[in-house]
Every structure is written in C-alpha cells, then in structure tokens.
Amino acid sequence: MARPRALATRVLWAVLTILVLGGVLVAASTWWNGRQAARQSYDRILLGAANDIAESIRIQNGAPLVVLPVSAFELLAQAPEDRIHYEVRGPGGTRITGIDTDTLIAAQPGFFDATLNGEPARFVQVTRRFVERDFSGPVDVIVGQTLRARQAMALTLSRDALWPMALAGLALVLIAWAVVRRALAPLDAITADLAARDPYDLTAIPTDDLPHELQVPLTALNRFMARLEGQLDAMRNLISDTAHQLRTPVAAIRVQAEAAQAESDRPSRALDRLLGRTRSLGTLLDQLLSRALVVHRTDSAPRRVVDLREIALEMIERDDHPGLSIRLEIGEDPVTVRADAFSLGEAGRNLLGNAVRHGQSPITIGADRIGPEARLWVRDSGPGPAPAVRDRLGTRFNRSAGSGETSAGIGLSIVHAVAAAFGGRLDMTADETGFTIALVLPGEEDRTC
C-alpha cells in the first residue's frame, strides 16, 4: 500500500490543479482573442485593397478596364510572407483580369474562407455596379491572402498576453506553498513534539495558541491521556492499598498460629496445616502483588538499558537459599537489554524460585548473549516438568499435581508477562544434564564503555 500523501502535498496538488486548469482556460481564451484581433485587422487590409481595385475600374469602350493601383499592393504587402490573389470578374462571372490559380475560387459576397493553391486563405469580394451607357452590370473584385501573417500576429498577441500570466501563475504557486507551510506549521510542531515524546509521558500537550481545528483532537488526546494516567494511578493505589490491607492481617494470623503452636504442649496436625497455609498465603500475596506490579510497570515504567548479569546477581543476592548449591555463570561482557529492571528481577526471582521448589540441586543461574538475543537462564539438575505439563505452564493459576500447597502457578505467568512486555519469549530445554528455562529478550546494542 502506498504511503498516504502529506497534508501539505495534498493542498499543493489541489492548488496546482486549479492553477493549471485556469491557465489552460486563460490560454485558450487569449489565443481566440488574438486570432479575432488578427483577423479583423487583416480583413480590413483585404477590404481596403479590394476597394482600391474596385475604385480603379473604369469603363472603356463598353468594357470594364482594370488599372491595378499600386496602393492596393502596398496594402497587401503588409503581410510580406503571404501569397496573394486578385481577380476581377465581369457580369456572369467572366474573368476580366487576375492571377491564375490551380482551382477556381468559388466566390461569395463579403468575406469568405477558401484554399489558395492548396493553402488556407481568406478572401473578400467587393462588387461594383456600373450603370453606364455602354456597360451596365456588376463587376466583382476578389482579393485573397494566405493566413501566415494572421497566424503570426495571433501567436504574438497571445504570447505577449500569456507571458505575464505564466509569471503570475508561478508567483501564485510560490505564495500558495508559503501559505500552506505557514498554515500547517502548528501541526508540524505538534508532530515533532509527539515524535520526541517519551512513550510513557502522559502529561498534557499544551493547546494554547493553536488553531481551533487542532485544539479539538488535541483536547481529546489530552483527555484520553489524563484518563489513562488516572487508571494507572488507580492501579498503583490499588496495588499498594491491597498490599497494606492484606499483609498486616496475614502477618497477624501467622503470628497467632505460631503463638498457638508454641503454647500447645502436644503437636497438632491442624495447627501445622494452618501455619503452612498461612505461610503460603504470604507467598501467594507476594506473587499476586508482584504480578500486578509487573503488569502495571510494563505499561508505565520507562524502559532503560539493563545488564542481565546484574539481574542474575541480584537473584542470588536477594534471597538466601540455605542448603542449596547455586552457581552464577556470567561472562566478562555486559548482556544488555532495554527493559524495566524491577520486572526482570521479579521474573528471574520466580524462575529461581521454581527451580528451587521443583528442580534438583545444583542450580546454575546465568546471563549470556546468543547472536542478537540476550538470555537470562536458570538450570537445575532435575529432569524438568513432563512435556504435557510444560505446554500448559505459565497460564495463570495452572497447578499441576506436583505444585503442592505452596504454589498457585503464578510464578511462570509473571515470567511470561515480562517476556511478552519486552518482546521476548520463554525457552525450555531438557537434556541429560538438566532442565534449563530461559527468558530470551532481544539484545540491545552495547553502549556502555
């Protein structure tokens, strides 16, 4: 599909079309006017010459005698390029004198068009009536001239008229260009502003001093951004409120259960279960909030260049894993991606958490770069989940038989959400040495020293 044309181009094309159409009309009318003017002036010359000849006819011995006057030819000589024709015919069309032609000219009274030796020409016929004693009757004088001088004159007239018009047209195009540019300048400014804007910047675009037509869409856009920001704020508040309102009671339940257990003399299965459930409730709460926070942040937090090696290190630093053997496998060079460090940290934490819960020690955490892709991976020495389970992994609240009471299946869905948000994917491979799960993200060109 062709790219839609720019607004300025569209307006300019319209202006140009109008100008060209107008130009054609004006040129045609000028040409027609020039021709009329040329015809009128040369017709007068023809008529003058014909009248001169007619004046010079005398009757001698009962027959018309033509003495061709020089003035007539001087008149006709004003069109030096043209061939001329003259003829004097007596009554009944008998030829008295004239220039021979290839074809007989079918004369009509007044002006008429005909061909002169195969060339278009203009003729005039002037009739003089003699009523003398020895001759009476009409004598027709026919004078003709080819059209070259007329055409040349028409052309000169039109050209002289058209030159300034063409210049005016050109000036109009330039003015139109300037006007269009000027009229669209605010639009260009807004376009530049929007292009330079951070995608997570939801502050309103200033609409003062803008034309009315632009204020309407911009106000709508500003309203929309304000609503979006309101939603994001509400989400943020909801997350922190939920965290606060739920964590304190969960903490209290846990403390009470621990107190009850400490005070009772004999072990109670119910109390143990209560305690276990309360602990996993805390974990669940953490994960739910973490997921909500990750989803919220991928919408609202600006993306920065992050070194996946630092995320891997933070995974090891953040939580203690007593009794487990964990190795960090990183290279010397940064493994950079463009993402949100907090979200990546949560994803990594869940990957490690899964390996600790379901996998076998030793566990290796690593970050590396393969071609254009950056990977953050966790490998444990276990066989990994069964293929059937693997396909369903990552859907929220998917719990397999082995998940146990401490997991709600949210962990991997966090990782999936993070992968999706930053244009990556989740890779799982199992071989004899163990099971590797990797968060694969498009790598960022390394711009640190």
Add this chain to the structure above:
Amino acid sequence: MRILMVEDAVDLAEGVVAHLGRAGLTCDLAETLEAARDCRAVQRYDAIILDINLPDGSGLDLLREMRASADRTPVLMLTALAEVDDRVEALDQGADDYLGKPFDQRELEARLRALVRRDAARKEEVITLGSLTYVLKDRSAQLGGRQLDLTRREAAMLDVLIRHRGQYISKARLYDSLYGFDDADVGVNAIELYIARLRKRFAGSDVAIATQRGVGYRIGPADG
C-alpha cells in the same frame, strides 16, 4: 533487653510480644505514636520495632523526631509494602533495618538481637573512612549516619577493601573473600558487578572505589 513495639494491629503485636517474651526479650506495646512517645519518655529501650502506618500518623515521623534529637536507638521498620522505594525511604530516614509483613518471628528476633549487638559494637571496633563508618564485628556500614543495606557478599567485599584501604586488591583476592558462602558460587566475573553495586551505594559521597586496570580495586577518599 527491653524492646518497644509500635504497631496498631493489636493481635499481631500481642503475638509478637508473647513470642519475644518467651525468647527472653521484654517488650512493651504502643498502639499509637502518642503512646510510643509516652513510653519513650519514661523508659529507655534497646531497640524499637516501628510500623509505618499508624492511626495517628506515620512511623517515619517518629523516626525522624528521634534522629533529629540525636537518639540513636536502633529501629527496625515493619513495612507492608515490599517495594524498593519504601525500604530505601525507611533507611534514608535513619532506620537500621526493615522487615516486610508477613514475617517469620524467629527472623524478627534474630534481627533485633543483631541490631542491639551492632549498637554495642559501634562503640568498639570501627573503621572510619570519610563519612563511611564500618563496624568490623558484624560487617555493617553506615554512610553519613545512614545504615547501608549491604548484602552479605557486598559486606564481605567491603570488609576486604576497607581493611586494606589505600591498597589495590586484586580481583582474585576479592573473589577469595567470598569463599565460605557455600550456598552459591558467583564466579570471578561477578566481582566487577559487586564493585559496581558498592560504587552505586557510595555515589555522591566522599568515598570512592578506584580501578587500576589489571591490578585491582582500592577504596579511598574520593578525589576532588
């Protein structure tokens, strides 16, 4: 050892008080900031457990008051928010440690004891470098009067660097200092990242870690 717990969720607080009591720690309970101020007026405490959200204000206000009046009683903040910003703010206001809800009571007890020990140790073996104070005994550090929230490995590396302040320490030597953390092996490439983490913590202060290519790292006063 006498502890003050400032917490408005009475059932939670009473459970904790009972647990600490069993562990031999005497613990008073204040449900509001007002009650906490009254308690502190009549009794000296070895440590304070402070909730952030209280009916008559924020626990951070009390913390600020204490620190403004040069009261160095160790404070452990309880926070319902696990977000990083929250913890950073608590530590910035002068808290010595924090714990997110819900928490393990044994951990709370252990941390309280550590705080009190650190408070005692502060009067003993301390290395001072500019605005950085390092307590050798428990490997804790304060920068400009604020407790640094160092991880165990960060603390181990800072320990080596600061004991040999002014000298360049090789990467391999720093890596050796991490020996003994048997739960995880981070590899020698991680040293650079740990140095970066420490540098981030010292950013803007008068303490800096210099790098000599091929030789190692050195902690010292920031130049210029």
